[in-house]
Amino acid sequence: MSKLPKSTEPNYEFLRRAIALATENARSGSGGPFAALVVRDGRIVGEGVNTVTSGNDPTAHGEVNAIRAACEALGKFTLEGCELYTSCQPCPMCLAACYWARLDVIYYGASDTDAARAGFDDAFLYAEFRKDQPERALPAVQVLADEAWSSFAAWLESPNKTPY
Secondary structure (H helix, E strand, O other): OOOOOOOOOOOHHHHHHHHHHHHHHHHHOOOOOOEEEEEEOOEEEEEEEOOOOOOOOOOOOHHHHHHHHHHHHHOOOOOOOEEEEEEEOOOHHHHHHHHHHOOOEEEEEEOHHHHHHOOOOOHHHHHHHHOOHHHOOOOOOOOOHHHHHHHHHHHHHOOOOOOO
């Protein structure tokens, strides 16, 4: 059973807006068939469409672009008190971004299965994440660990840091 915030009920018009943006984005050839919007207090504070191909940016998914727009509009790096409406169930990257943004809830239209039917299959990524690092398709090798720690030491010592 999912745990929705007690005062939160989905607003279908917001989800329809995300679906319309995704459909137009697909038709225009500007990017993939994905879009999202961030809502706070019943008002859209950020919208985003997939601009992976038009912007040559593999991280420019609709959800990420909506989160960036909302953070810019609100002047903060977290989105507590906000809801995400997205045309499709978020991929692993976007889901992680939602957690980092501290959104209250995600409402989505199409499922990951629907996305896979259209050629966008995240199952490979989920399978990779379950593997131990040496077994993954993308090698990741730690080097200069002691030197790299200096960044964390500087963070810990800094009186100017903003914890997040």
